[in-house]
Amino acid sequence: MFSLLLLVMAVAPAFAITLTPDQIQKIQQLSPAEREALAKQAGVSSPEASARSIESPQTVQPRPVSSGPLEGEMTGATSDASQQAQEVAKSAGVDVPVEKVAGTAGADALEVRRAFADFVSESKPLTVNAGNLKQFGYDLFAGSPTTFAPATDVPVPPEYVVGPGDELVVQLFGGKNDQFTLVVDREGVVAFPEVGPVMLAGMSFADAKATLAQQVGEKMIGVTASINMGKLRSIRIFALGEVEQPGSYVVSGLATLSHALLVSGGVKKIGSLRNIQLKRGGQVVAAIDLYDFLLRGDTSGDVRLLPGDVVFVPPIGITVGIAGEVVRPAIYEVGRRTDVSDMIKLAGGFLPKAYRDKALIERINPSGDKSVVGLSLKGKSPNKTQVRNGDIIKVFSALDYEDNPVLLIGNVKRPGKYAWTKGMSLSALLPDQDMLLPETFMDYGLIEREAEGNREPEVIRFKVSELFMKGSEQVDLYLMPRDKVYVFHRAHFREAPQASIAGSVKSPGQYELKKSMRILDLILAAGGTIRSSSFDDAELYRTDPETKEVSISRFSLAAALDGQADANILLQDMDKVVVHSVWEDKQRHTVRIHGEVNNPGEFLFADSEMRVSDLIFAAGSVTEQAYMHKAEITRYEVIDGEKRQTSHLSIDLRDALQGKEQANILLQPYDVLMVRTISNWRSHEQVTLKGEFRFPGTYTVEEGETLEQVIERAGGLTEDAFTQAAVFSRESIRAQQQVNLNESISRLEKDIAQAEITNSTISNREVLDDKQKGLIAAERALAKLREVKPTGRLLVELGSDGKLIGDSTLKLTDGDVLYVPKRPDQVLVMGEVYNQNAMLYRKGMDRDDFIDLAGGTTAMADTDRIYIVRANGYVESGSGWSSNHKIYPGDTIIVPQRLDVFNLLDTTLDWSKVLMQIGIFTASMVTVGIL
Numbered sequence: 001m002f003s004l005l006l007l008v009m010a011v012a013p014a015f016a017i018t019l020t021p022d023q024i025q026k027i028q029q030l031s032p033a034e035r036e037a038l039a040k041q042a043g044v045s046s047p048e049a050s051a052r053s054i055e056s057p058q059t060v061q062p063r064p065v066s067s068g069p070l071e072g073e074m075t076g077a078t079s080d081a082s083q084q085a086q087e088v089a090k091s092a093g094v095d096v097p098v099e100k101v102a103g104t105a106g107a108d109a110l111e112v113r114r115a116f117a118d119f120v121s122e123s124k125p126l127t128v129n130a131g132n133l134k135q136f137g138y139d140l141f142a143g144s145p146t147t148f149a150p151a152t153d154v155p156v157p158p159e160y161v162v163g164p165g166d167e168l169v170v171q172l173f174g175g176k177n178d179q180f181t182l183v184v185d186r187e188g189v190v191a192f193p194e195v196g197p198v199m200l201a202g203m204s205f206a207d208a209k210a211t212l213a214q215q216v217g218e219k220m221i222g223v224t225a226s227i228n229m230g231k232l233r234s235i236r237i238f239a240l241g242e243v244e245q246p247g248s249y250v251v252s253g254l255a256t257l258s259h260a261l262l263v264s265g266g267v268k269k270i271g272s273l274r275n276i277q278l279k280r281g282g283q284v285v286a287a288i289d290l291y292d293f294l295l296r297g298d299t300s301g302d303v304r305l306l307p308g309d310v311v312f313v314p315p316i317g318i319t320v321g322i323a324g325e326v327v328r329p330a331i332y333e334v335g336r337r338t339d340v341s342d343m344i345k346l347a348g349g350f351l352p353k354a355y356r357d358k359a360l361i362e363r364i365n366p367s368g369d370k371s372v373v374g375l376s377l378k379g380k381s382p383n384k385t386q387v388r389n390g391d392i393i394k395v396f397s398a399l400d401y402e403d404n405p406v407l408l409i410g411n412v413k414r415p416g417k418y419a420w421t422k423g424m425s426l427s428a429l430l431p432d433q434d435m436l437l438p439e440t441f442m443d444y445g446l447i448e449r450e451a452e453g454n455r456e457p458e459v460i461r462f463k464v465s466e467l468f469m470k471g472s473e474q475v476d477l478y479l480m481p482r483d484k485v486y487v488f489h490r491a492h493f494r495e496a497p498q499a500s501i502a503g504s505v506k507s508p509g510q511y512e513l514k515k516s517m518r519i520l521d522l523i524l525a526a527g528g529t530i531r532s533s534s535f536d537d538a539e540l541y542r543t544d545p546e547t548k549e550v551s552i553s554r555f556s557l558a559a560a561l562d563g564q565a566d567a568n569i570l571l572q573d574m575d576k577v578v579v580h581s582v583w584e585d586k587q588r589h590t591v592r593i594h595g596e597v598n599n600p601g602e603f604l605f606a607d608s609e610m611r612v613s614d615l616i617f618a619a620g621s622v623t624e625q626a627y628m629h630k631a632e633i634t635r636y637e638v639i640d641g642e643k644r645q646t647s648h649l650s651i652d653l654r655d656a657l658q659g660k661e662q663a664n665i666l667l668q669p670y671d672v673l674m675v676r677t678i679s680n681w682r683s684h685e686q687v688t689l690k691g692e693f694r695f696p697g698t699y700t701v702e703e704g705e706t707l708e709q710v711i712e713r714a715g716g717l718t719e720d721a722f723t724q725a726a727v728f729s730r731e732s733i734r735a736q737q738q739v740n741l742n743e744s745i746s747r748l749e750k751d752i753a754q755a756e757i758t759n760s761t762i763s764n765r766e767v768l769d770d771k772q773k774g775l776i777a778a779e780r781a782l783a784k785l786r787e788v789k790p791t792g793r794l795l796v797e798l799g800s801d802g803k804l805i806g807d808s809t810l811k812l813t814d815g816d817v818l819y820v821p822k823r824p825d826q827v828l829v830m831g832e833v834y835n836q837n838a839m840l841y842r843k844g845m846d847r848d849d850f851i852d853l854a855g856g857t858t859a860m861a862d863t864d865r866i867y868i869v870r871a872n873g874y875v876e877s878g879s880g881w882s883s884n885h886k887i888y889p890g891d892t893i894i895v896p897q898r899l900d901v902f903n904l905l906d907t908t909l910d911w912s913k914v915l916m917q918i919g920i921f922t923a924s925m926v927t928v929g930i931l
Helices: 002-015 021-029 032-041 047-053 069-075 079-089 103-122 205-219 257-263 290-296 340-346 519-525 557-561 612-618 653-657 707-713 731-759 765-787 847-853 911-927
Strands: 167-174 178-183 189-192 196-199 223-229 234-241 247-252 276-280 283-288 310-313 318-324 330-334 354-364 370-375 392-397 405-410 416-419 440-450 457-462 484-489 498-503 509-512 537-543 550-556 576-579 590-595 601-604 626-639 643-651 672-677 685-691 697-701 727-729 817-820 826-831 837-840 867-869 892-895
Touching: 167 205, 178 189, 189 205, 196 205, 205 223, 234 257, 247 257, 257 276, 257 283, 257 310, 283 290, 318 340, 330 340, 498 519, 519 557, 519 576, 537 557, 550 557, 590 612, 612 653, 612 672, 626 653, 643 653, 685 707, 697 707, 707 817, 727 731, 731 765, 826 847, 847 892
Parallel strands: 234 310, 318 392, 405 484, 498 576, 590 672, 685 817, 826 892
Antiparallel strands: 167 178, 167 223, 189 196, 234 247, 276 283, 276 310, 318 330, 354 370, 354 392, 405 416, 440 457, 440 484, 498 509, 537 550, 537 576, 590 601, 626 643, 626 672, 685 697, 727 817, 826 837, 867 892
C-alpha cells in the first residue's frame, strides 16, 4: 500500500491533475507491471522498480579470532607462579617438604635439582627471538580480490570532476514533465534538448549541477530541474614501480590512489609504504603514507584519480626491526631522523612485562661487521638514540620472580597464594579453626622459609592447636615473604586403622575401621552373609597393638547379626572376623555322566535314593545315537581308609530307564556313568554335484557310497559335459593344502626378513644391488602366494559315461564337491609373457603359438621350464623328449620366472617348487571360477 501511495504521488504531479478516489482505486487494481509502465509514461521512476534495484549489502562472515600478545602476557602463568600452583594443587595429599635421599650422592642430586628449579623459576636469559619478525603493513594486500569494483551506489561527492563518458540524469517538472539522460561527449559537452549544448568537462559535480539548473531556468519558463549523476565514466590509470602486477588498469571514475594499489595486487615487500606517489603530467601531485592509514586511520591523502594518472611505488627506504615485549613487533620503514622512542611508538608501546632497564640494538656497521648497542628504556624522558638501516631493537622480558607471596598449603579450606604485608603473622593466615578441613593433624605444622643471605630453605615447626588458644597460651609466629605454610591431614602421620573379614560373606577383604564400629557393621560392609554361611560360632582374631600377640574369641554369628551386645563386639585396629560355611562340616558328593546325553557333566549327589534313571533325567535324557543295550558305571571305593579301588559295572540302559531294579541301581558318591554311541552311527553326510548333470544339487550319501553311484542318482551327465575338465574337491584336502601353504608363506617371510638384515650389512654397492633384486623378486612371490586360495582339488579322470577311468572307485565323504563344466573355449597364458590373458582356443595351435599370441616371453622368462596345467589338473612339465606341447580347451600355459634372480638370496628354499605351487594353485582357481 505504501508503494501505491508513492506511485500516486509521483503520477499526479506528472500529469498536473488531481486524482479522484475512483482513479486511485483503479490504479490500486493495476498489476505491478502496469503500474511500472504508467510510471514510465509519466516520466518518473516506479517505487517498486526502485525497491527492486536496491541490493542488500553483502554480509561479512566472522573470522576466527586468535590469541594476542596481551592475552599471553596477562593469562600465561610464569614458571614461578606455575611452581606455586602445583604445590597448592597438591594440598589434599601434601607431604612434609623434606625429601628422602640415598646417601651423599642422593643429597648432592637433590641440591642440583633444587638449584635448577630456582634457575627456572627466578631467572630469565636476555634473549629475544627476532627470527619471526614480519614487515609491517604488507598484510593489507594479502587478500587477492576476484574482481575490482569500487562502490558505485554511494553518493557522488560535490568535488567530483565531470569528464567525457559521465552520465547526468535530468528530471524536469512544473510546466513540462520529462526526463533526460545526458552523456558528456569527447569534447566535454552534453547535448540538452530544447536547451542546446552545454560545456561541463572539467567542472566539479556541484558546478555542473548549477550550470544545468541555470540553463533550464533561463531557457524553459516554469520548469524546474532535478539533476543527479547516472553511470560514471571509466578511466585508465597506470600502477608502476614496486607493485605486484604493474601495468595499465581501467577503473571507476570514483577510484582513489588506494584503489589503484589494490587492483594491481598491492605493494611488494621491496616497495615503500610511506612514499607512494601520484604523478600527473610527469609531476608528483600527491603522495600517501600508508602508515597514516594503518596506524591512525587517516585517509586524507587518498586522493581521487584522473585519466592518465600514474601511481608509482618507489623502493623501500630505511627499515628497522623491533622485537620482544612490545605490542606490535615487526620490521618498520622509518625516516632518516628516527630514534628509539619513535620506534617504541610505532610498535604500539611496551607490553606489561617489558624489562626497561636494559635493551639492545643489534646493528650492522658500514663495514659489514655486526655490533651491539646497549640502552635503557627506563624513565619518563624518551630515548633519543638514533636508529640506522637494518637495526633490530630487542626489548627483553622481566623476571617471573614474585617477591611477596605467602603460600598456604595442605588440609585447609582455602589453600593458595596470599599477599604478604609487613607484620603479618601466622594467626592472620589461620584466624580460626573454620579455616581447617576435617581430620587436621593439630600437633604439627610447618613453615618453609628462605633464609636470609643465601636463601637456603629452612623449616620452622609449630603446633596448629596453639594458634587457636586464648590469651597467653596462644603461640604465634611472624611470616616473611615467600613463606610456605603447611597444614597436614592426620593420615600422613599414622597408618589408617582397618579390620578384615574372611569366609562366607559376599565381599571378604580389608575394610576401613571407623570409630565405634562393631562386628555387625563390618559384616554389612562386606555385603552380608551368603546362603552357605553358618550362623553358629564365628571367630574374632585380635592383635595386641604393643606385643603383637594374637588372641581368638568365638561368638554367635546369629546373635551378632541380631545386635546383641555380648556378640556384637566393638572392633579394634587389625581385628579379623572369620565367618564359617555349613559345607565345612559336610562333604559335597557328586556324580558324573558323559557320552550320549544332552547335558553331560557333574551333578550333586542326592543322599536319598539316587538311581541311574535320576542321573540320566538330570542330564537331559539320552540322545538318538545312544546305545541303549549296555552302559557302564565306574565306581570308586576306599578300602579300610587305606587305598582306593576302582570297579566297572555294566547295566542295560533300556531296562534302567524303564525302572527295572536290576538295571536302575542305586548310585554311590563319585560314580561315573558312560552312555555309549551306536557303533555305525553317522550324521547326515552330503555331497554336491555342480555343472552339467541332468539333476545337479546336494545329495545325501551313505557310508561307502561311490562317486559313480551318486552320478547315476543325479541322472548322469548331459551331452554338453566336458569331463576332461571335471574338478573334484574335498574339504580335508583343502585344509591340508592350506596348512602346507601357510608353512611355505611362513618360511618365505623368515627368509625375506633374514635377507633384509643381511643386506643392511653389505657395503659393496654392486653386491647390494644384486641382493636387492633378489629380495624384490621374493617379496613379489610372497605377495602372490598370499593371494592363493587352496581349492582342495583331487585329480580325477572322468569318462563321458560318468565313471572313473581305469576301473578305480572313489568313496565319498561329507562336503565333497564335483564340478563338470561345459566345453571351455579358451586357453589361459600366465607368467612371464607380455600379455597375460585368456585366448580363444584354436585347433592345431600348440604351446608356442599361444605364447606368441600373448606377445612372447619377457626377458625374465625361464623358457626351459614352461609347463602346461591341463583342464583335468595334470601338469605337463614341457621338458624331455616325450613332452607334449599340444594344447586342448581349458588348458593353462605358465611361463615361470628365471631362478637366477631368486638364487641371489642366501636361502635354502626350492624356488622352482614355490613358483610352480603358485602357478598350479592359480590355474586351479581359474578352473573352478575363483579367479
